[in-house]
Amino acid sequence: MNSVTMQCRVAAALLMALTVGGFLILFDGHNPFEAYKVLFFDSFLNYWGFSNTLVKASPMLLAGLAVIIPMRAGVFNIGGEGQIYIGGLFGTVFALAVPDLPAVLGVPLIFLAAAIGGTFWAAIPAYLKAYRGTNEVIVTLLMNFVAIHIVSYAVAGPLLAEGAPYPYSDEVAEAYRLPIVMPRSDAHAGFVFGLAMALILYFWLRFTPSGFQLDLVGRNARAAAYAGVDEKKTIIRAMLIGGSLAGMAGAIEVIGLKYRLFHLFSDGYGYDGIVVAFLAALNPIVAPLTALFLAGLSAGAGTMQRAIGVDSSVIEVVEGLVVVFVAAALVAPRNSSKSILKNLLIGGLFGHPKHNKKKEA
Amino acid sequence: MEPLLKVTSIEKTFGDVRALVNVNLLASRGECIAILGENGAGKTTLASVLIGLYQPDSGQIELDGTQIFVTSPAAAIRHGIGMIHQHFSLVGAMTAEENILIGLPGEKRGTAARARIRQLCDDFDFTVDFDVPVASMAVGMKQRVEILKALFRDVSILILDEPTSVLAPTEVAPFLQGVRKLVATGCLVFFISHKLDEIREIADRVMIMRHGCVEGILPVASTPMTQMSALMMGQTDADQPAEKPNTKEMRLDSTRAAKALVVSDVSLTASSGAEILKEVDLTLHAGEILGIAGIDGNGQTELSEVITGLKTQTSGTILLGDKEISGSSIAARIADGIGFVPEDRHAEGLVLSLSVEENFAFRSIGEGKFMSGRLISRRAISKIAEDAVTAYDIRPSNPKLNASALSGGNQQKIVLAREVSRARNLLVVVQPTKGLDVGATQFVQDQIRAVAQSGVAVLYISTELEHVLEISDRVAVMAFGRITGVVTPQNTTLQDIGLLMTASPEEVV
């Protein structure tokens, strides 16, 4: 499918999702156009609203990149959530253990510690997949839970701040806190970092042999073997990169927003990353846009509720529909003239999809 | 005898490939009909039509005089048509009994079923272990489970797809005996195979297919094997000389040129013990085209994989010029200047989701000519691609298009252009003309000749005997993983080559 058609289809899918959401808003007794206007203006055109959007978008972007890179190599990383937790843990431990470094040294080291944490957490499913063929989806899912509980233990036990009413760690040193990019708001430099990573990764995939070869494995593993690329090594490398990215997302949440490690500090960002990655069609350079879009929807939902009275749950519905419609749009056969709508509605529950595949002579 | 099965004017086309062209057939009960043909001849497609996996575009099937429509495998079973696929369709985790009973209506699965299965085993003298999962069974036993599946369903027509290709030599005789018993009970058996000696042994008639057409349906007893193989490969006169006049002006006296490739005593044994390559010796000289002829499945593909590094041989050595490359990696061999046009251009030779220009580069992306310093130079790739597109007249000529948008012939040109430019010492091509029309075929042959003339040794592996003969200086014939003979096209007849191709393992030294 060429990218213009694909972009058109994705746009159409987004519109359809918003339309259905609009009907729900109508059903709730409100004006959909007003509701959406408030939502989008607030999330993107209002200073404070946009700062909230940026705050949410930062971890989402890195989590999205953490799904994109492995997926380009053909591996499904849904362990982002756990990698965020362990990354945040490692980052916090380092920050608290070595509190006196200057910011220019300390912050990168914290990121490094977090990356190591995430990488370590991704290494286990990576090696299991490469050498034992164990399904990475299942392993990473399990490890997500383990990670959450490990952090929960850490902040309630060894890292517990003195006199804390509920589990959280001490604050990290002032020097280590990420600079604020929008004055008088919470919006920190995390998104900028994510943007930089997105650019680097895009560049890496497109202009370096190692990146190109990683992409190759995901497109056609047999052709990659024919090109002399080691599939196992590539899969592991992809997962480790993904883990380090998610780990750094965890660091950002700690030193960018709350300045402490909290119990349950990641509110499903790892899973949001899957949606971000998917909507970006696995292209790192598009991920910042989809992260902003998703974050904006989520951040603006609250404002929409306060201002118009529409329940924020409508936005969750829209998010779900966006994924469904975009997914349907992207898998529709290239040579089919059926529209997305037709594909979804007509189609016969028990029919076989009829493709006329070219037969190899 | 009243015919059981009557197939009339069956046609089946996939995209622009005509897989079945006007197929007609009359067959009776208690007959064994072999279906003979090369890969792509249409044998499996015909079987798939009979078994309900594909629907014919036109034509009809009659069973006992009544027209039937086999719209699904379930329908085929109802009509008593069964098939045993080459690679089986068994559920590894389940036992033999469970596999036999899948999909049957409830009444047939009661306690009587067990007894009936055992009875069938006795009748046909089968040994089957009923207590283990199928996955742990030897291949021969798995096949018996497949046969039991068909027997249990009271098939009146059974199609066997290359049944002995997976068996060890010792398992073949008992299997053929089982088939004989089946035919004796009145079953109509279709035996798809390219092994002429087995066809001779087991079949009453042989149906020869080529490019989707039925070339002939002949009684086995009175048809010589050479005629069968000739029809299969498309020659009408088996005694004509192999060399067609005017196809090659200049013959290279190869023995004086430097040795480009020396394969010594190379064997490849599979984990099952099957000998895929046995003591292969080959010598190629610079500028020579050595053809490898043979019926598909006799080790040619594996030979190419061993030489190019995709597989490692079990024993023996390979020398490229003076350098031993026996254990070196694919990347190293690419760097050594070995070009390889693989058999499956979609799965291996190209990455269809990448653009045409990227397909020129993907196999050795780190190579200097694609790079600018340490980074990939997209501009360099574009330039190289544009030059190749022009030189090889690849259409459409936009190198930014996805490779999937091009026709088979143009896709092959991409692979050819890429590998020809890479091949400094050796070019290995496997089935280079597969699926190509006359014009594209001619182009490919010309390009390969040009490569050889520039001093590169070419290993030309193909089952299209006509193409092999027209281009090669010498031809090595393979059968059962061995080289059965090396001939020069102008000094051999097709009959001789046919005999070399069909030499059985015992005849080969």
Place this chain on the structure above:
Amino acid sequence: MFDPVLLSDVLAGTARLGTPIAFAALGGVIAERSGLYNIGLEGQILAGALGAAAGSFATGSALIGLGCGVICGLISGLFLGYMSIRLRINQLVGGIALNLLLAGLTAFLSRQIFGAQAGGARVEGFTQLHIPLLSDIPVLGPSLFSQDPLFYLLIGIAVLAWCWLMKSHKGLDLRAVGENPKAADLAGVPVLRMQYLAISVSGALAALAGVHLVLSQVYVFAEGMSAGKGFIALAAIILGRWSPIGAVCAALFFGFCDAAQFKLQFSSPEVPYQLFLILPYIASLIALVILGAKASAPASVGLPYDREHR
């Protein structure tokens, strides 16, 4: 720790906390046995919960609530099936999408149905069923034999499901579909129809988890009340080796760990309670690695079946 009252409490908690996970895990097993991942269990639990609350709220009858919940589950299962089978959307993405969709939809609809005080609208539910004689056994009695009816339904369905899957003809066919759909198709099994049925039933079973939460535990619908149980169920499927009874036992084990850690927080505050929480996941991982997932997961799970694919 071996104080009989404490033990009895923990066992009762096991049943209460483990039952929703067990229903969802049962649903997941049926789906995966037919070759389809059901990552949407979390959303389906919510669908069942809302259906149950709405049905009971409207009619005052817990049974009707149960019926409504099951129907909601069936529909959501069918929808996931349509996405996975017909549209051939990646099953993991489809499940995640379904979760998002249902989380939002159930929250939205609950406000429409129950008004602003959704959390306060109490509905009629099931009360405990005391099995005569058995419920008088010390320790085990109050915990195992004085449970709500849905618990007994769970046990009954688990046993039935196991018998059907492992011993019946159609169960064999379904397992064949999950292991090797091509072989099943060639043997005449209606592959797609069986997958649709399996995923719908899967949704219905997961919905029963939600029904239990509402009608046997808290008697109200609350947004997001599934609280990750749908994901824990996925772990229980693995630990239970894709067997209906195994998955239910594994789910109850998860429930046990949850109940135990809660008690542990009070009785032995110096022991990190998270150990108990982590235990079942570590057990699942070990089971996966040592025993090898390949040996127990249905061989063809997650791969869409296309008859014309060669």
